[in-house]
Amino acid sequence: MANPLSQFEIKPIIPFQIEGVDLSFTQSSAWMGAAVILCTLLLTLGMRHKSMVPGRLQNVAEMFYEFIANMVRDNLGHEGRKYFPFVFSIFMIVLFGNLLGMIPYSFTYTSHIIVTGALAMLVFITATLVGLAKHGLHFFSLFLPKGLPIALAPLIVAIEVISYLSRPISLSVRLFANMVAGHTMLKVFAGFSVSMGLVFGILPMVMNVALIGLEIMIAFIQAYVFAILTCIYLKDAIELH
Amino acid sequence: MGLTPEELKKQIQSARDKDTQRSSAKGRSAVDGRSANMAFRATIELVSAIGVSGFIGYWIDQWLDSTPWAMIVMLFLGFIAGFLNIYRAAMGQDFKIGFKEEKDQEVKNETDKA
Numbered sequence: 001m002a003n004p005l006s007q008f009e010i011k012p013i014i015p016f017q018i019e020g021v022d023l024s025f026t027q028s029s030a031w032m033g034a035a036v037i038l039c040t041l042l043l044t045l046g047m048r049h050k051s052m053v054p055g056r057l058q059n060v061a062e063m064f065y066e067f068i069a070n071m072v073r074d075n076l077g078h079e080g081r082k083y084f085p086f087v088f089s090i091f092m093i094v095l096f097g098n099l100l101g102m103i104p105y106s107f108t109y110t111s112h113i114i115v116t117g118a119l120a121m122l123v124f125i126t127a128t129l130v131g132l133a134k135h136g137l138h139f140f141s142l143f144l145p146k147g148l149p150i151a152l153a154p155l156i157v158a159i160e161v162i163s164y165l166s167r168p169i170s171l172s173v174r175l176f177a178n179m180v181a182g183h184t185m186l187k188v189f190a191g192f193s194v195s196m197g198l199v200f201g202i203l204p205m206v207m208n209v210a211l212i213g214l215e216i217m218i219a220f221i222q223a224y225v226f227a228i229l230t231c232i233y234l235k236d237a238i239e240l241h
Numbered sequence: 242m243g244l245t246p247e248e249l250k251k252q253i254q255s256a257r258d259k260d261t262q263r264s265s266a267k268g269r270s271a272v273d274g275r276s277a278n279m280a281f282r283a284t285i286e287l288v289s290a291i292g293v294s295g296f297i298g299y300w301i302d303q304w305l306d307s308t309p310w311a312m313i314v315m316l317f318l319g320f321i322a323g324f325l326n327i328y329r330a331a332m333g334q335d336f337k338i339g340f341k342e343e344k345d346q347e348v349k350n351e352t353d354k355a
Contacts, residue, residue: 155318158318159318159321159322159325160322162290162293162294162297162315162318162319162322163290163322163325163326165293165297166286166289166290166292166293166294166319166322166323166326169289169292169293170285170286170289170290170326173285173288173289174281174282174285177285178281221278
C-alpha cells in the first residue's frame with residue numbers, strides 16, 4: 001500500500017467475462033452505484049416533507065437545486081429550463097464522485113479518465129446534437145466568425161474546428177487531473193507521516209489535514225466547473241452568435 | 242421568536258453586510274486562487290488542443306500516406322488553437338468558439354465587474 005498510485009487500481013468485486021470482454025462489477029461500479037443511490041436518497045428524503053421552513057436535509061437538497069437552477073437560468077435564459085435535468089444530473093454525479101472519494105478507503109471514480117471522458121463526450125455530443133437539431137446545417141457557421149476575409153477562412157475554420165474538438169478533452173482532463181493529483185498528494189503526505197516516525201510524523205499529518213480541506217473545496221469547484229462548462233457549451237449550440 | 246418583519250429585515254441586512262466585509266478581506270487569497278485556477282486551465286487548454294490536432298494529423302498521415310507533413314501542419318494549427326483558447330479564457334469569453342462582437346464583450350465586462 002506504499003505506492004501512492006495503488007489507490008487508483010480497479011479491483012473487480014464480481015468477476016464476469018463475456019467472449020473475452022471484461023465486464024466485471026468493480027469497486028468503481030460499486031461507488032458509482034452508491035453515488036446514484038445516495039443522491040437519489042438525498043433528494044427524495046430531503047423533499048419528503050416539503051415544509052415551508054426546511055430541515056437540514058431539505059435545505060441541502062434545495063441548495064443544490066437552486067444553485068444549478070440559477071446557473072442554468074443565468075447562462076441559458078428562460079428557454080434553457082429544459083436542459084436543467086441534464087446539467088443537474090451531470091453536476092450531482094461528478095460532485096458525489098468527488099466527495100465520496102474523500103472518505104478514507106473509498107474509491108474516486110472521477111479519477112479515471114474513462115469515466116470523465118465518457119461524461120465529457122456525453123456533454124459534447126449532446127451540445128452538438130442540440131445545435132444541429134436547432135439550426136440544421138447552419139450550425140456549422142459557428143466555425144466561421146462574422147466579417148472574416150474569405151482568404152483567411154480555411155485557416156481560421158481549421159483552428160476553430162480544432163478548438164471545438166479539444167473541448168471534451170480539456171473538460172475531461174481537467175476533472176481527472178485534479179482528482180488524481182489531489183489524491184496522490186494526500187497519499188504521499190500520509191506516507192511521509194508513517195516514515196518520519198511518531199514525533200516528526202505530526203508535521204506531514206498537520207499538512208494533510210489542511211490538504212483534505214483543500215481537496216474537499218476542489219471537489220466542489222471541479223463539479224461546479226464541469227456544470228458551468230456544460231451550460232456554456234449548450235449556450236453556444238443554442239444561440240449561434 | 243417575537244420578531245416583526247422589519248426587525249428581521251434589519252438583522253438579515255446586518256448579517257449580509259458582515260458577510261461582504263469578510264469576503265472583501267479575503268479578496269486577496271481569492272484572487273490568488275483564481276490565478277492558480279487560470280494557470281491550470283491554460284495548461285490543459287494548450288495540451289488538449291495540441292493533442293487533438295496531433296491525433297488528427299497522425300490519422301490524416303495514415304490515410305493519405307503523407308507522413309509527416311499533415312501532422313506537422315496540424316500541430317502548428319493546434320498550437321494556435323490552444324493559444325486562442327487560453328486568450329479567450331483569459332479575456333473572460335469562456336472558451337467560446339468564434340469571435341464575439343465588440344459590444345457583447347463590453348456588456349460582459351460590465352457584468353463581470355458588477
